[in-house]
Amino acid sequence: MITRRKFLKYSLIGAAGMAVPTGLTVVHGGTPEEAKKKGLRWVFLVDTHKCVGCGLCVKACKQENEIPYDANVSRTWVERYVVTKDGKVHADSPKAARDGFTSPDIDEGHGHKRVIKPEDISKAFFVPKLCNQCENPPCVQVCPVGATYQAKDGVVLVDRTWCIGCGYCIMACPYGVRFFHPVYHTAEKCTFCYHRLGAGMKPACVDACPFGARRIGNLLDPNDPVTRIIEDERVSVLKEEYGTKPQVYYIGLSKEVK
Amino acid sequence: MVHGEIWTLKELFTYPNEYIYWSVQIVMYPFMTGLVAGAFVLSSLYHVFGIKELKEIARFALVFSFALLFAAPMPIMLHLQYPFRGINVMMTPHFTSAIAAFGIVFFTYGAIVASELWFLYRKHFVVKALALRELQDKNMIQWLEYLLYCTLTLGVYDVSEEALHRDEKAIKVLAGVGIPVACFLHGYAGFIFGSVKANALWMTPLMPVIFIMSAIVSGIALCMLTYIVVMEYRKFMIKRARKPWQMSLEEVKGAEMHVVKMTSKYLVLFLVLAITLELLDLIFRGYTAVKSWDVLRTVIYERDFYDIFIMQYGIGNLIPLILFLVPGLTVKRSILGVLLVLFGVFMMRWNVVIGGQAFSLTFAGFMHYTLPIIPHDWETFKEGLGGALSIFAMPFVLFYLISYVFPVFGDAKQEH
Amino acid sequence: MNNHVFRPLIVVIGIVALILVARYFYVPKDFGVYERGYMYSWHRKSDEQFWKDFKIKYQGKEYCKDCHSDKYASINKSAHRIIMCENCHGPAGTEEGVLHYDADKLPKLAIDRSREQCYRCHVKLAYPTSDRAKIRGFADPEKHNPGMECVACHNPHSPRLGGA
Numbered sequence: 001m002i003t004r005r006k007f008l009k010y011s012l013i014g015a016a017g018m019a020v021p022t023g024l025t026v027v028h029g030g031t032p033e034e035a036k037k038k039g040l041r042w043v044f045l046v047d048t049h050k051c052v053g054c055g056l057c058v059k060a061c062k063q064e065n066e067i068p069y070d071a072n073v074s075r076t077w078v079e080r081y082v083v084t085k086d087g088k089v090h091a092d093s094p095k096a097a098r099d100g101f102t103s104p105d106i107d108e109g110h111g112h113k114r115v116i117k118p119e120d121i122s123k124a125f126f127v128p129k130l131c132n133q134c135e136n137p138p139c140v141q142v143c144p145v146g147a148t149y150q151a152k153d154g155v156v157l158v159d160r161t162w163c164i165g166c167g168y169c170i171m172a173c174p175y176g177v178r179f180f181h182p183v184y185h186t187a188e189k190c191t192f193c194y195h196r197l198g199a200g201m202k203p204a205c206v207d208a209c210p211f212g213a214r215r216i217g218n219l220l221d222p223n224d225p226v227t228r229i230i231e232d233e234r235v236s237v238l239k240e241e242y243g244t245k246p247q248v249y250y251i252g253l254s255k256e257v258k
Numbered sequence: 259m260v261h262g263e264i265w266t267l268k269e270l271f272t273y274p275n276e277y278i279y280w281s282v283q284i285v286m287y288p289f290m291t292g293l294v295a296g297a298f299v300l301s302s303l304y305h306v307f308g309i310k311e312l313k314e315i316a317r318f319a320l321v322f323s324f325a326l327l328f329a330a331p332m333p334i335m336l337h338l339q340y341p342f343r344g345i346n347v348m349m350t351p352h353f354t355s356a357i358a359a360f361g362i363v364f365f366t367y368g369a370i371v372a373s374e375l376w377f378l379y380r381k382h383f384v385v386k387a388l389a390l391r392e393l394q395d396k397n398m399i400q401w402l403e404y405l406l407y408c409t410l411t412l413g414v415y416d417v418s419e420e421a422l423h424r425d426e427k428a429i430k431v432l433a434g435v436g437i438p439v440a441c442f443l444h445g446y447a448g449f450i451f452g453s454v455k456a457n458a459l460w461m462t463p464l465m466p467v468i469f470i471m472s473a474i475v476s477g478i479a480l481c482m483l484t485y486i487v488v489m490e491y492r493k494f495m496i497k498r499a500r501k502p503w504q505m506s507l508e509e510v511k512g513a514e515m516h517v518v519k520m521t522s523k524y525l526v527l528f529l530v531l532a533i534t535l536e537l538l539d540l541i542f543r544g545y546t547a548v549k550s551w552d553v554l555r556t557v558i559y560e561r562d563f564y565d566i567f568i569m570q571y572g573i574g575n576l577i578p579l580i581l582f583l584v585p586g587l588t589v590k591r592s593i594l595g596v597l598l599v600l601f602g603v604f605m606m607r608w609n610v611v612i613g614g615q616a617f618s619l620t621f622a623g624f625m626h627y628t629l630p631i632i633p634h635d636w637e638t639f640k641e642g643l644g645g646a647l648s649i650f651a652m653p654f655v656l657f658y659l660i661s662y663v664f665p666v667f668g669d670a671k672q673e674h
Numbered sequence: 675m676n677n678h679v680f681r682p683l684i685v686v687i688g689i690v691a692l693i694l695v696a697r698y699f700y701v702p703k704d705f706g707v708y709e710r711g712y713m714y715s716w717h718r719k720s721d722e723q724f725w726k727d728f729k730i731k732y733q734g735k736e737y738c739k740d741c742h743s744d745k746y747a748s749i750n751k752s753a754h755r756i757i758m759c760e761n762c763h764g765p766a767g768t769e770e771g772v773l774h775y776d777a778d779k780l781p782k783l784a785i786d787r788s789r790e791q792c793y794r795c796h797v798k799l800a801y802p803t804s805d806r807a808k809i810r811g812f813a814d815p816e817k818h819n820p821g822m823e824c825v826a827c828h829n830p831h832s833p834r835l836g837g838a
Binding site: 048049050051052053054055056059060063064065066082099100101102103104118121122123124125126136137140141146147148149150151152157159160161162191194195196198199201204207208210211212252 | 705708709710713714715716717718721722724725726727728729730731732734735756757758760761764765769790793794795797799800801802803804805806809
């Protein structure tokens with residue numbers, strides 16, 4: 001609980017910010033040492049070799065997190081990349097892969113399908129996507145009202161009672177994970193199934209994946225198998241150039257992945 | 259239906275959650291704040307730098323800026339999913355967000371404009387209030403008027419030479435302080451876009467400066483337009499029945515043309531600055547050709563070519579430049595010129611806001627925006643043609659109302 | 675202040691004071707700066723509890739084991755042991771928090787027997803570098819007994835014809 005005194009103090013900080021536009025360049029909070037003491041930082045590990053594009057993760061996510069099943073948005077999705085021998089990259093994620101990939105044709109929008117002959121393919125694979133729960137989340141930085149925030153275990157959440165629906169966070173996310181919830185009309189995003197983590201369970205997508213392509217772990221626990229892989233093996237992250245420090249690690253990413 | 263899905267056509271590879279979330283009202287928002295800032299800067303050119311030629315239009319521009327000020331937050335309100343939670347921006351501001359500054363900057367700016375207006379019209383309020391006080395047997399409306407003017411005097415009835423001199427000084431200071439604040443108000447609107455690192459088209463430090471320049475351009479253009487319309491109306495009224503205290507038709511005509519010519523010079527100056535900066539941005543992007551350039555080039559030179567090079571640069575910038583630079587400027591030509599300039603600035607906002615969402619974060623897909631014209635629900639109205647036109651009409655309606663309290667054209671009856 | 679020049683300033687200060695008073699009453703008392711500082715943790719603390727209290731729907735494979743031990747045993751002998759029961763049988767919890775244990779409250783689970791459910795994995799996509807290529811499947815499944823449910827012949831708990 002925040003005391004009245006603290007509240008007044010932060011009000012004053014706010015008032016100071018009103019006077020000084022340099023409020024826009026506030027220093028980052030929370031050092032890694034502090035986080036280590038608390039000992040919990042959720043991270044995700046995706047093995048793209050193992051993903052077969054069945055989309056059971058998307059199906060489970062939508063039902064677990066009450067995202068209307070037929071709405072064309074999703075907290076998680078799977079992308080397909082087909083690289084042909086002429087060097088072209090074809091990618092799609094029809095209906096966020098909720099029903100999996102059941103046709104070799106690439107969905108190009110507007111109902112266009114691109115037919116690709118199997119013999120023309122040089123490589124092809126699936127990449128599951130979800131919120132990266134960035135260490136420096138740009139979506140949180142740009143929220144004008146403090147309706148989205150990062151919990152101390154690294155998960156970024158949205159306050160449905162406080163969100164004004166400006167969409168700035170959606171614009172600020174380089175990974176396109178945010179959208180407006182079709183029912184609540186507030187910004188919506190993957191929470192790593194925060195309610196399941198709290199109950200000692202794994203996210204619904206992790207449980208639903210038959211192939212073990214999705215795993216969750218605690219980066220601050222050196223014995224966690226996921227942490228072991230992240231620390232000991234070759235992993236990469238998405239769009240590192242934005243400086244967001246994403247915390248979803250990938251095995252087997254390729255340069256074609258957007 | 260997901261918000262944004264109805265007006266978004268997706269092509270090739272886009273992320274599933276991507277839609278045109280920022281639609282026409284976000285185009286209107288910088289357009290309207292631009293007009294506010296521009297109108298204010300125009301009025302300040304007279305008050306601060308003493309550019310006498312602008313005297314006639316300065317007072318008018320200030321009142322108009324005040325009317326625009328109330329219309330400026332409206333596009334945001336119509337855009338928000340929860341308009342009534344908009345107050346949260348003032349209640350729990352998160353200053354690491356460019357939008358959080360809106361409440362503060364907007365309020366500061368409003369306070370400056372309102373104060374300046376107060377000093378400008380203080381004498382008028384006092385005269386009115388005293389006249390109404392003397393009036394016997396006031397009817398309901400006169401009582402209300404009396405109350406209004408008494409409130410507006412803020413309890414100061416001192417209209418001595420010395421007090422009025424102090425007013426003038428205060429106006430000068432406020433107008434001076436107001437220029438950076440007006441620029442900040444609009445520059446930060448540019449910052450809202452320029453600081454989005456996820457958007458390859460928006461992210462440039464030039465964005466705030468470009469926004470300020472085009473803001474001044476649009477503000478001057480709108481002031482000129484409204485000024486001309488008002489003057490034409492006055493000419494029309496004089497033709498019908500000239501009263502002895504009014505100026506003659508020729509006097510009005512001469513004054514009008516003089517103001518229009520002077521103002522158009524400043525318009526051209528800022529227009530050239532705005533175009534220069536925009537072209538600099540474009541050339542720089544092409545020259546450095548970073549990762550995003552492939553998709554940006556496709557958007558700029560192919561998909562949005564018509565909107566950018568024909569509508570914005572051609573019709574909105576080049577033609578008005580020619581119109582204003584060819585000697586022998588007439589009123590009709592000025593009207594056409596300022597209309598095209600306003601259109602050009604609107605297209606610039608459009609090409610930034612909509613153009614910035616015309617390509618996917620994947621850099622491998624596109625999104626096409628279709629403005630809802632015939633609304634079939636509240637959402638397609640407020641984020642459609644109807645909503646945009648309502649916002650555009652609002653400052654004119656407000657100006658009409660406000661000018662009852664703040665008579666713009668020196669209310670000849672009283673002061674002569 | 676005798677100087678009238680400061681009158682507008684007094685009005686402005688008054689308005690600011692009003693806003694600050696409104697703020698005191700409007701803003702929840704637990705709204706503040708938390709673990710990750712003002713940039714990343716400026717929020718209403720109790721919202722974290724909202725997300726923790728969200729209802730769990732998918733209970734996981736072990737949840738079914740005790741009552742449906744026969745099914746549990748049979749699927750564990752097949753290649754389909756990697757698939758969690760609820761992927762086809764539907765989540766065992768509802769949005770209201772009712773669990774399948776409470777059989778009289780929870781309607782029977784809606785089982786997905788569609789061909790499309792099987793297509794998720796068993797449409798053959800010979801994708802080099804992806805494990806999808808390793809799964810047995812049909813290049814054109816619509817040619818194989820069209821219109822029939824796959825489960826009419828293939829027991830999903832023991833999918834090979836003939837049992838094993």
